[in-house]
Amino acid sequence: MNHTASVLQHIADFMQEEHVNLRELASKTAINAGTLSSILNKNKILTVDHLDRLTKVMNYPEGYFYEQYIKDHLSQSTLNWRRFKPFLYRCADLDKLDCMEQVIHLLMDNLMYTPLLFDVAEDLYQQNKLKAAELLFENVAVSERHQHSERLALCQYRLFLIRLGNDQEKNYQAAILFEPYVDRLDELDQLDALRDLGNIYRTLSQWDKVELIANRLGHLAKTLYFTARPRVQKNSKPSRPLFTYIALANIFHADVYDTWGEYEQSLQYTSYYADLSWVKEDDDSTRHWKSVFLEWAQANTYVIKLRCGDVSILPNYVAFIEKEQDELIPGLFNIMEAANRYHIDVDHILKQFESELTSYVNKNTTIDIYKSHYSTTFYPLLLHNLAYYYLKKDNYTTGFSFLLKGLEKSAFINNRKCLLKCVGLFEQYRDLASQETLLNYKTIITGVYENEEENSVITFDS
Known part of the structure; x- marks a missing residue:
């Protein structure tokens, strides 16, 4: 078949080869015979919907003729948004990003299409078609780069969220690129943007930045x-009640002081978001969030006291973890950190969560970062702490097993700090490792080195 022939020529060839007349083709495609006749005679424009129906009848894959359709019917005619818009959506549906990019470039020569493309990008973002949305946001951002507009800031916000993943180095770069645009957002969008930035900087242990946020x-x-009264656009509203952002700022402060070892200050800020009696509203959403923050405050109070060596709170903290499965990984991390620091025997706790821990360890990937940034960050650190705990107890088989898993997970999310901790711990106990363990260690480290050679990026301290 001649792939450079026009779409209409392909249709005509099909009708001739398959001995299909106009009425039969119209019936098979559910296109009005008169409309189809006008299309074939070039008196009416072929729409993407018509093209999809014809493609199916001709037994070609969806989107098979899209590249040629762009040449025949989009690039050769006057720009018409009513034709371009449905084509963009179909490209997004079929993940035909190359075709999408060609069409975007045709439209971007005329700045009047910038807001229209932005609206499509937002719609696709809400539909979770993130690759297509990312392509549109990137091009709109380029078009708006000299405007210092709120639309540019929104593009950068969406690109920041889309680009977040398991690689912590890339997450850091995404955060750094987006941060200068926060002040250009609508004030309510700024709240969510600062929340998202703060959470990412927490996972990256960028505590000076968390304090600023x-x-x-x-x-x-x-x-x-x-x-x-907030300066907002029509129909704009915060994703959560306003008071929750005040409480969240106090969580950020508490985390900063906790990490710096200033536990009294951390407890003070924890008490601020525990006591929300000053909140004026009393609807269902408010009551829900007040109970959530109170629960978080209770759990974080346990953590702070545990860091200070108060073992008496362990039963209450374990009960909390058992009830809140999303807290399992960070919770066990906190327990193991205290166990290693204060030489506490926690075998009974590990036995209690043995099945859950085993299921995480046997997974091939880390926890979804969109579900829990914190769990993704704490997981390799937990594995390191478990390895340290068992190696100190001369349980070398279990200790090295957790240590190798910790190395794998650290490499997977590109957490250099944890990677170095695992390497350091391994070298301390190298002489006690089996030949199989040494071989597995060498394989992991070789993979890390090769990945660094292939994907060198700017580093950051964490």
Whole structure:
């Protein structure tokens, strides 16, 4: 078949080869015979819907003629959004990003299409068609780069969220690129943007940045809640009640002081988001979030006391973890950190969560970062702590097993800090490793080195 022939020529060839007349083809495609006749005689434009129906009848894969359709019917005619828009959506449906990019470039020569493309990008983002949305946001951002507009800031916000993944180095780069655009967003969007940035910087242990984000978030949220009406666009509203952003800023502060070892300050900020009696609203959503923050405060109080060596809280903290499965990984991390620091025997706790821990260890990938940034970060650190615990107890088989898993997971999410911790721990106990363990270790380290050679990126301290 001649692949350079026009789409209409392919249709005509099909009719001749298969001995299909106009009425039969119209019946098979459910296209009006008069409309089909006008299309074949070039008196009417072939739409993407018509093309999809014809493609199916001709027994070709969906989107088979899209490249040729662009040449025949989009690039050779006056730009018409009513034709381009449905074609973009169909390209997104079929993941035909090359075709999508060709069409975007045709439209971007005329700036009047920028807001229309942005609207499609937003719609596709909401439909979770993220690769297609990313392509559109990138091109709209390029078009708006000299405008300093809110639309440019929204593009950068969406690109930041889309690009988040398991690789912590790339997450850091995404955060750094987006951060300068936060102030250009609508004030309510700023709240969510600061929340998302703060959460990412927490997972990356960028505590100086978390403190700065906490200050900005707290100031903006208090201003909007207590003293001002937010500057918002029509139909805009925060994704959560306003008071929750004030509470979240206090969580950020508490985490910063906890990490810095200033536990009294951390407990002080924890008490701030535990006591939300100042909140004016009393609807179902408010009551829900107040109970959530109170529960978080209770759990984080346990963690802070545990870090101080207060073993008495362990039963209550274990009960909390058992009830809240999303807290399993960070919870066990906190317990193992305390066990190693204060030489606490926690065999009974590990036995209690043995089946859950085994299921995580046997997974081939880490936890979905969109579900839990914190769990993704804590998982390799937990594996390191488990390895340390068992190696110190001379249980070398179990210890090295957790250590090798920790190395694998650290490499997978590109967590260099944990990777170095695992390597350091392994070297301390190398002489006690079996030949099989040494071979597995060498394989992992070789893979890390080769990955670094192939994908060198800017590093950051964590």
